[in-house]
Amino acid sequence: MFQKxxxxxRGEIALRIQRACRELGIATVAVYxxxxxxxxxxxxxDEAYRLGPAPAAESYLRGDRILxxxxxxxxxxxxxxYGFLSENAGFxxxxxxxxxxxxxxxxxxxxxxxxxxRARQAADQAGMPRVPGSTRGLASLEExxxxxxxxxxxxMLKAAAGGGGKGMxxxxxxxxxxxxxxxxxxxxxxxxxxxxxxxxKLIERPRHxxxxxxxxxxxxxxxxxxxxxxxxxRHQKVIEEAPSAVVDxxxxxxxxxAAARLAQSAGYANAGTVEFxxxxxxxxxxxxxxxxxxxxxxxxxxxxxxDLVHLQIRIAQGEPLPFTQQEIQLRGHAIECRIxxxxxxxxxxxxxxxxxxxxxxxxxxxxxxxxxxxxWVVPMDxxxxxxxxxxxxxxxxxxxxxxxxxxxxxxxxxxxxxxxLFRRILNDAGxxxxxxxxxxxxxxxxxxxxxxxxxxxxxxxEDIAALAAAIFEQNRGAAPSxxxxxxxxxxxxxxxxxxxxxx
Amino acid sequence: MKLQLEIxxxxxxxxxETGNYEPGDSARRYAATLDGQPIExxxxxxxxxxxxLLIGHRAYRVVFEDDxxxxxVHIAGERHLYRIDDPRSLKARRSHTQxxxxxxxxxxxxxxxxxxxxxxxxxxxEVNQGVVVIExxxxxxxxxxxxxxxxxxxxxxxxxxxxxGEVLVVIE
Numbered sequence: 003m004f005q006k007x008x009x010x011x012r013g014e015i016a017l018r019i020q021r022a023c024r025e026l027g028i029a030t031v032a033v034y035x036x037x038x039x040x041x042x043x044x045x046x047x048d049e050a051y052r053l054g055p056a057p058a059a060e061s062y063l064r065g066d067r068i069l070x071x072x073x074x075x076x077x078x079x080x081x082x083x084y085g086f087l088s089e090n091a092g093f094x095x096x097x098x099x100x101x102x103x104x105x106x107x108x109x110x111x112x113x114x115x116x117x118x119x120r121a122r123q124a125a126d127q128a129g130m131p132r133v134p135g136s137t138r139g140l141a142s143l144e145e146x147x148x149x150x151x152x153x154x155x156x157x158m159l160k161a162a163a164g165g166g167g168k169g170m171x172x173x174x175x176x177x178x179x180x181x182x183x184x185x186x187x188x189x190x191x192x193x194x195x196x197x198x199x200x201x202x203k204l205i206e207r208p209r210h211x212x213x214x215x216x217x218x219x220x221x222x223x224x225x226x227x228x229x230x231x232x233x234x235x236r237h238q239k240v241i242e243e244a245p246s247a248v249v250d251x252x253x254x255x256x257x258x259x260a261a262a263r264l265a266q267s268a269g270y271a272n273a274g275t276v277e278f279x280x281x282x283x284x285x286x287x288x289x290x291x292x293x294x295x296x297x298x299x300x301x302x303x304x305x306x307x308x309d310l311v312h313l314q315i316r317i318a319q320g321e322p323l324p325f326t327q328q329e330i331q332l333r334g335h336a337i338e339c340r341i342x343x344x345x346x347x348x349x350x351x352x353x354x355x356x357x358x359x360x361x362x363x364x365x366x367x368x369x370x371x372x373x374x375x376x377x378w379v380v381p382m383d384x385x386x387x388x389x390x391x392x393x394x395x396x397x398x399x400x401x402x403x404x405x406x407x408x409x410x411x412x413x414x415x416x417x418x419x420x421x422x423l424f425r426r427i428l429n430d431a432g433x434x435x436x437x438x439x440x441x442x443x444x445x446x447x448x449x450x451x452x453x454x455x456x457x458x459x460x461x462x463x464e465d466i467a468a469l470a471a472a473i474f475e476q477n478r479g480a481a482p483s484x485x486x487x488x489x490x491x492x493x494x495x496x497x498x499x500x501x502x503x504x505x
Numbered sequence: 506m507k508l509q510l511e512i513x514x515x516x517x518x519x520x521x522e523t524g525n526y527e528p529g530d531s532a533r534r535y536a537a538t539l540d541g542q543p544i545e546x547x548x549x550x551x552x553x554x555x556x557x558l559l560i561g562h563r564a565y566r567v568v569f570e571d572d573x574x575x576x577x578v579h580i581a582g583e584r585h586l587y588r589i590d591d592p593r594s595l596k597a598r599r600s601h602t603q604x605x606x607x608x609x610x611x612x613x614x615x616x617x618x619x620x621x622x623x624x625x626x627x628x629x630x631e632v633n634q635g636v637v638v639i640e641x642x643x644x645x646x647x648x649x650x651x652x653x654x655x656x657x658x659x660x661x662x663x664x665x666x667x668x669x670g671e672v673l674v675v676i677e
């Protein structure tokens with residue numbers, strides 16, 4: 003049994019894992035860069051160790067240093083969270099060769115399933131449907147023409163080492179292929195240090211559906227239903243939900259079994275996610291596997307009633323899965339919003355800085371996984387995610403209503419956030435009827451804002467904001483004992499007095 | 506007290522009929538005009554920066570975000586940026602920014618760190634030519650020259666930390 007776990011991450015996910023450890027009676031070791039000395043994951047940990055300067059390459063990516071700290075602190079295991087070292091097979095292997103347990107899959111399974119090209123080959127062997135295209139990197143432009151000609155346009159070029167949309171190009175016609183191939187290669191080279199690209203048939207208006215897997219170290223693997231993550235911007239997920247409005251039990255079973263078969267074929271263990279595209283006829287195609295805990299895991303936790311981080315730790319301790327596939331029941335609907343320090347009204351520019359005001363929502367069916375506090379300065383060095391706001395309710399409609407209610411309660415002051423974007427999406431008729439695909443958000447953002455609804459006495463929100471701003475401005479800088487200014491006498495003032503103004 | 510403020514791109518005029526008051530004061534009725542229209546409402550400052558408004562029994566909690574550059578008020582999950590102006594300074598600012606000939610500053614679009622300078626002092630630049638790249642939160646942003654001209658003033662070096670709105674380069 004683990005008595006102490008080092009959490010090799012920061013932000014909300016470090017807090018999320020700390021909470022799980024505390025619930026299981028396990029002590030936590032935090033690591034931090036110089037930019038994060040005052041971060042919540044350091045304040046809340048049992049022990050904290052400095053890693054190095056702010057850049058991730060000198061801190062959170064220093065696997066050697068993290069492994070040393072784990073041994074020095076007497077931790078038995080390392081939880082990598084997501085991002086940073088979580089999908090680094092070299093780091094997993096270094097842990098395997100040390101007394102420290104890596105809470106995640108074995109390095110060999112990560113190598114097979116974490117590389118897009120190798121995972122596609124494994125998917126073919128596991129009989130998993132996938133988007134037609136090349137299973138390996140394209141050697142030349144000539145090969146790209148040949149493959150594209152065989153599968154038919156439109157096609158999509160993708161970086162072999164890729165992620166986050168880097169090195170991806172849609173190609174509608176043959177005459178666009180040369181330019182797209184060259185720019186995808188150079189972008190892939192810059193982003194990942196490898197210019198290897200491959201080519202697939204472009205599925206038009208696909209949904210992004212992914213299957214959560216849990217596998218123990220004794221060969222058992224279960225699927226915990228799907229998540230729909232079709233609301234994306236620049237290939238980054240913005241809203242995730244479980245279950246998907248379009249996946250029925252039969253499709254869920256087929257996708258789940260295909261995903262589990264792939265994981266088992268590679269000797270996978272611990273939590274993992276297999277991502278699929280779903281076309282308009284509900285055919286699913288293997289996209290890639292994420293060999294780690296994902297950002298959006300809470301929606302699965304809410305609809306299954308399971309704690310994935312608890313289960314990750316128990317699996318890493320060598321315990322068998324405590325339930326069978328038949329015992330997993332989905333209940334209700336959960337939706338997650340990724341709250342970012344960015345400004346949707348200004349080109350989604352990042353907005354690091356001091357949080358001068360923070361009022362977080364609560365009440366029935368609301369879960370918030372965050373790593374922020376009032377007064378904290380959000381550093382400019384890392385990902386802009388501040389928090390995940392998640393609603394759970396018996397139905398999708400009620401989960402949307404709960405999220406909107408929670409967003410009304412939420413105030414983040416001092417920095418920009420994308421809260422207003424969620425209000426817009428959650429009120430949109432297309433989202434509400436689950437008429438979504440991976441280009442849904444681009445289409446929504448291309449439309450103008452809707453008019454603001456009329457509020458009290460025929461005024462809209464902007465009118466009320468103008469009044470409130472004027473009151474704050476009037477009070478700004480007033481000395482504590484300043485006498486009340488006598489305003490010029492007027493008809494309404496005397497009216498107000500008659501109505502009981504206390505002055 | 507009469508105030509002119511710019512909110513959501515519109516210039517609004519607010520006249521408030523009451524004085525300053527302090528946290529702990531009980532609710533107070535205001536008689537105001539908004540763009541000349543009379544409005545009565547009740548307001549209570551709950552603690553500094555948090556205001557409860559009752560407008561015809563509709564309740565609003567308003568949170569003030571004090572920021573010298575761009576203050577804002579939050580109402581029910583929505584953030585409204587505004588700028589306070591008296592009519593003279595607004596006019597002055599407009600006439601100033603309308604000129605196309607004078608030196609033009611390039612300001613940081615976001616807080617961040619200078620990654621690369623694409624020009625040297627004295628370089629000739631075209632309109633929309635990239636001048637400086639800043640980075641924050643894994644996003645890079647290339648700032649472009651607003652006009653054709655010469656790099657007159659380069660106020661930053663790679664690695665510098667900049668704040669939003671800070672003047673980085675002047676093109677003349």
